[in-house]
Amino acid sequence: EDKVVQSPLSLVVHEGDTVTLNCSYEVTNFRSLLWYKQEKKAPTFLFMLTSSGIEKKSGRLSSILDKKELFSILNITATQTGDSAVYLCAGHNNAGNMLTFGGGTRLMVKP
């Protein structure tokens, strides 16, 4: 059975801090790793990573995948209160064509 584990479970930081969120996975027929941000309701897509060592970047957010060690990290620099959310990572199983989600990291950014 596919498994995705995220750490830490929760994190409280102050505005301007940099945070690193971790995601490890065991996914058969692995195809890609996705990151989502969930505020109040629907998860919204952030990144999809398919190749090791290639950083994806969007503003203050960046992410990288290590397919040898089976993990990914999501970095957020110069955090803002609007970054407060649950961050979810998911592994894509190409054979079953579905995403297995981790339990999420709840990030709270204090002013």
Next chain:
Amino acid sequence: DSGVTQTPKHLITATGQRVTLRCSPRSGDLSVYWYQQSLDQGLQFLIQYYNGEERAKGNILERFSAQQFPDLHSELNLSSLELGDSALYFCASRGMEANVLTFGAGSRLTVL
């Protein structure tokens, strides 16, 4: 607005009852996925349909069933409801762009 529409947004019902949740995928998307998100758990995959056919099944209870209709909308039927079925139920659709799922706003089910 993600383009994935779910109804109803909220639903309160009693144990033993049956409910139907509805999802319309983004225009042009053929795949529909259903996920359950409980308070103490992450997003749990239930079932996937592609162009009307069931493609993958997760940890979906026998009391739950789903289908995708010719117009591509999907319905998730939950029967003999128990307190533990209270959760957010998300529908997501996938287009041609690789593996990215776009989620609807969810249907919050409360079983009393």
